[in-house]
Amino acid sequence: MPDGTALRLRDLHKKYTDVVAVDGIDLEVRAGECFGLVGPNGAGKTTTIEICEGLTAPDSGEVEVLGLRWNSHATTLRQRLGIQLQETQLSDKLTVVETLRMFRSFYPRGPAAEEVIAVVQLEEKRHARVMALSGGQKQRLALACALVGDPELLFLDEPTTGLDPQARRQLWELIEDFRRSGRTTLLTTHYMEEAERLCDRVAIVDHGKVIAMDSPGKLVASIGAGHVVEFPAADIPDAIDLDAIRAVEGVRDARAENGSVRVQVVDLQRVLPVLLEEVRRQGIPLTELRTHSATLEDVFVFLTGRHLRDE
Amino acid sequence: MNETRAAFAGHARARPSSGMGHPLVQLTLVRIREFTREPEAIFWAIFFPILLTAGLGIAFRSEPVDAVRVVTSDAAIAESLRRDPGLVVEHLDDATARAALRAGKAALLAAAGPDGTVVYRYDDTNPEGRTARMLADRAIQRGAGRVDPVPIGDELVREPGARYIDFLVPGLVGLGIMSNAIWGLGFSIVDSRRRKLMKRLVATPMPRSYYLMSFLLWRMVILVVEVGVPVGFGALAFDVPVRGRLLDLIVICVVASTAFSALALLIASRARTIEGVSGLMNFVQVPMWILSGVFFSAQRFPDFVQPLIGALPLTATIDALRAHMLEGATLVQLAPQLATLGAWLAVCFTLALKLFRWR
Numbered sequence: 001m002p003d004g005t006a007l008r009l010r011d012l013h014k015k016y017t018d019v020v021a022v023d024g025i026d027l028e029v030r031a032g033e034c035f036g037l038v039g040p041n042g043a044g045k046t047t048t049i050e051i052c053e054g055l056t057a058p059d060s061g062e063v064e065v066l067g068l069r070w071n072s073h074a075t076t077l078r079q080r081l082g083i084q085l086q087e088t089q090l091s092d093k094l095t096v097v098e099t100l101r102m103f104r105s106f107y108p109r110g111p112a113a114e115e116v117i118a119v120v121q122l123e124e125k126r127h128a129r130v131m132a133l134s135g136g137q138k139q140r141l142a143l144a145c146a147l148v149g150d151p152e153l154l155f156l157d158e159p160t161t162g163l164d165p166q167a168r169r170q171l172w173e174l175i176e177d178f179r180r181s182g183r184t185t186l187l188t189t190h191y192m193e194e195a196e197r198l199c200d201r202v203a204i205v206d207h208g209k210v211i212a213m214d215s216p217g218k219l220v221a222s223i224g225a226g227h228v229v230e231f232p233a234a235d236i237p238d239a240i241d242l243d244a245i246r247a248v249e250g251v252r253d254a255r256a257e258n259g260s261v262r263v264q265v266v267d268l269q270r271v272l273p274v275l276l277e278e279v280r281r282q283g284i285p286l287t288e289l290r291t292h293s294a295t296l297e298d299v300f301v302f303l304t305g306r307h308l309r310d311e
Numbered sequence: 312m313n314e315t316r317a318a319f320a321g322h323a324r325a326r327p328s329s330g331m332g333h334p335l336v337q338l339t340l341v342r343i344r345e346f347t348r349e350p351e352a353i354f355w356a357i358f359f360p361i362l363l364t365a366g367l368g369i370a371f372r373s374e375p376v377d378a379v380r381v382v383t384s385d386a387a388i389a390e391s392l393r394r395d396p397g398l399v400v401e402h403l404d405d406a407t408a409r410a411a412l413r414a415g416k417a418a419l420l421a422a423a424g425p426d427g428t429v430v431y432r433y434d435d436t437n438p439e440g441r442t443a444r445m446l447a448d449r450a451i452q453r454g455a456g457r458v459d460p461v462p463i464g465d466e467l468v469r470e471p472g473a474r475y476i477d478f479l480v481p482g483l484v485g486l487g488i489m490s491n492a493i494w495g496l497g498f499s500i501v502d503s504r505r506r507k508l509m510k511r512l513v514a515t516p517m518p519r520s521y522y523l524m525s526f527l528l529w530r531m532v533i534l535v536v537e538v539g540v541p542v543g544f545g546a547l548a549f550d551v552p553v554r555g556r557l558l559d560l561i562v563i564c565v566v567a568s569t570a571f572s573a574l575a576l577l578i579a580s581r582a583r584t585i586e587g588v589s590g591l592m593n594f595v596q597v598p599m600w601i602l603s604g605v606f607f608s609a610q611r612f613p614d615f616v617q618p619l620i621g622a623l624p625l626t627a628t629i630d631a632l633r634a635h636m637l638e639g640a641t642l643v644q645l646a647p648q649l650a651t652l653g654a655w656l657a658v659c660f661t662l663a664l665k666l667f668r669w670r
Contacts, residue, residue: 053514055670078516085514089506093348094341105337106517149515 005067006031006153006184007052012061014047014208021047022058023208034175034185036199038192038296040308044208045188046086049157052186053083066153079108082151084142086158092131096122096141099130100148107149120144120174136167143174154178156187160194172197190308192296204300211303220294223302225252225264229275230290232260241282248274253302264298334517338525343532345499352495356533360487360541367606368476368549379443380416382408385423391454392421397446419443421451472552472637480545481632482605487537488564489571489599489625493592495533496526496575501588510670519669523576530568538564542636554639562642563635563649567628570652573659574624580666599625627651 007029014022022044029035037045050056051063054070054077063070068077090099100113111119117126120140125133133141139159146154159175160168175198179185189195195202196216203213212219233240233256245254245263250271252264265271268291279286300308330336346352378399383389389402403411411417412432418440419433429451433440453459503509512522538560545551553560578595582588602616603609603625612620620626631648634640642649 055510055514075516078514081514083511083514085507085511087507088511089508090511091341091345091503091506091508093345098341098344101332102334102337102341103515105332105334106512106515108516145511 004031005029006033006065007035007186008062008064009048009052010062012048012051012063013059014044014051014056015059020208022051025061025205025208025210027203027210027213029184029186031184032179032182033200034179034187034198036195036202037186037188037205038190038195038202038308039205039300040190040306043205045190045205046157047208048205049155049186049188050085053081053155054078079149080152082146082149082154084146084154084156084159086161088142090130090138090141090145093129095127095129096133097126099141100144103145104148110148110150113148116144116148119147119177121170134167136163136170139163139167139171140174143171147178152183154183154185156185158188158190160189160191168194192300192308196296202296204296204303206300206304212299216296219296219299223252223264223294223299225266225294225298225302227265227268227291228294228298229263229265229268229272230260231279231284231286232288233284239282240284244282245275245278248278251275255301255305257307262301264294264302335521335525335528338517338521339528339532342499342525342529346495346529346533356487356491356495356537357540360483360537361544364476364480364483364541364544365548367479368545379418379439379446381419381421381443381447382411382417383421384408385421388421388423388429388451391451392447394454395446395450398443398450419447421447472554474549476545476549477551477637478608478633479606480541480549480551481636482629484538484541484564485567485603485625485629485632486600486605487541488534488567488628490596491533491537492530492568492571493575493578493596495530496572497579497582497588497592498585500526500576500579501582501585504583504668504670505585507670513669523664523667526576527569527572530572531565534564534568551636553636555635555641559642559645560632560635563628563631563645566649566652566656567624567631570624570628570656570659573656573663576663577659577666580663581668583668599623602626604629622651624652624655 005028007027009025009027012022012025014020025044025048027035037048039045047056051058052065054065054074065077066080070077094102096117097113100116104110104113104116114126117123120143122137122140122144125137130138130141143156143159146156156175160171163171172194175185175187179198185198187198199216201213201215202219203210204219205211212222214222240256240261242254242256242261245251245261248271250266252266254261254263256262263275265275272291276286297308300306378397380399380401381392382401382403383392384403384405386402389400392398392400401408401411401417405422408417408420408422409432412420418437419431422430422432424430431444431447433444435441435444500509503512509522513519542551542553542560546553574595575592578591579588582591602612602620603623604620605625609617609620609626621630627648631640631645631652634645634648
């Protein structure tokens with residue numbers, strides 16, 4: 001990659017019979033970075049990553065992977081990419097080492113099956129059948145299958161969906177190790193904390209479009225609110241004067257949704273007393289109050305007015 | 312973690328992709344492992360044909376024809392009939408004798424008529440009835456003093472090769488080749504598509520033709536067992552002959568298995584669900600179970616459907632196997648059947664490649 005770009009998408013479009021999955025996506029992934037496509041389910045993340053993986057043909061637009069194109073260099077590309085698909089069920093009756101030997105046989109180079117087993121810490125399960133593995137172990141085996149060809153670019157589609165927190169952290173460490181080895185990762189996730197922890201840059205995708213792209217830190221900073229204050233207001237939704245709350249100095253935005261009020265504030269310590277005074281003045285009975293530092297989740301809410309996990 | 316990072320960085324260990332590391336070898340090994348680790352598959356592929364052969368072989372064994380049962384209400388007639396060792400005679404009162412005939416417990420009722428005549432009551436559409444008529448008449452005429460003008464001698468020929476079991480074993484071998492190929496390939500292909508495992512494999516540099524070839528190679532390995540077991544069992548338990556050359560038998564089975572595998576690839580080329588592919592597999596196989604002469608000769612069907620029946624791959628397989636095993640036919644003599652199978656192979660494989668859904 002002479003220009004330091006691992007992946008370049010230009011004006012990508014993909015329509016299925018009844019739904020527009022990708023509606024004009026442009027993005028560049030730099031060599032060596034971990035890039036995240038984040039957004040709710042159905043935003044077009046999987047279609048986008050499968051187009052990058054050469055599994056789905058776009059209706060229009062340009063795809064350049066490692067400086068090559070799918071229609072002219074498919075075999076070369078397949079040898080240089082590592083891929084983990086969402087929800088692949090590997091063969092139940094094979095053991096871990098048999099599965100990896102099979103995948104290893106497809107690639108001209110790469111570590112031996114045993115070495116990759118050590119990398120993903122499945123040594124004790126080497127001869128266990130796939131059906132006997134836990135969800136986290138299966139995902140690590142899937143990651144091992146992606147690593148066995150010694151890829152320059154790794155695609156991970158929802159790598160930790162459905163895993164318990166411990167299994168998720170274990171997988172994050174492996175992905176971080178891969179990134180530290182200097183190679184490129186493109187992952188999709190609808191877990192914002194995953195994107196914040198793993199990704200150098202993220203693109204927030206919604207309805208097939210990139211609605212924001214930057215480092216997680218800069219995206220959070222861009223909404224200008226350091227913290228979010230939330231309190232329930234299910235009983236008296238009409239009585240709340242949101243404009244009055246928005247008028248409080250230091251409040252960036254206030255929204256009522258799902259029976260609670262979310263207020264984005266610049267500085268928690270200065271704004272909170274004033275905000276509480278306003279709440280008291282409006283006669284809202286305060287039964288609960290939560291605050292947290294702003295996250296990518298809040299960025300998504302700020303940009304779309306919706307939560308990521310509103311399904 | 313240092314070791315981990317070293318493994319991430321320490322790559323590019325070139326490995327020769329020959330021998331055990333060759334993708335085709337690995338894919339075929341996977342097929343064999345998936346098969347042998349499924350106990351039910353082994354049962355249906357290996358033990359079921361043995362049970363079927365043994366069961367049918369015993370049911371239709373060619374033992375000396377069972378003694379024919381006749382009844383009579385007349386003591387003198389009973390006396391004459393008892394002289395024939397081929398008859399089992401019961402002397403009953405008239406009503407019971409008639410009831411025994413109606414119930415099929417006896418094949419013939421010999422009754423005394425007026426003026427010393429004998430009346431035979433029997434069903435002339437039933438071979439056993441006709442046999443009983445001949446035996447009973449001979450016994451009564453001889454009992455009355457008839458002397459046969461020509462002296463005769465019996466020479467019994469119970470030659471392997473002409474019995475029902477000899478007809479059956481090649482039929483079951485052909486049926487086994489077909490159903491194992493179709494069920495085995497159909498299920499594993501659709502299952503791998505349903506699990507998105509196929510899509511994952513397509514995302515690797517694996518040549519797609521290797522994936523399909525691994526199924527054909529796997530069938531070749533299983534073929535040794537699925538043909539060897541019923542043929543060997545037939546030879547050991549029932550003396551079913553294999554009169555042709557062993558090499559020719561191998562060629563017939565390999566060609567047949569490959570043709571059915573290609574048919575299975577075609578059947579499984581689009582289906583996404585096990586239910587969908589099961590229906591298709593039955594739709595393709597059931598007519599052949601009936602028409603291709605597995606259990607009874609296909610010649611029993613009307614003449615105008617014979618060309619159609621002859622064009623079916625299972626008919627070609629079974630005809631070739633019977634001619635080889637029972638008559639010792641050579642490959643040259645079996646060219647028409649092999650050509651039929653070759654045509655099925657070429658057409659199905661070409662169509663399957665065009666239609667195959669890789670995800």
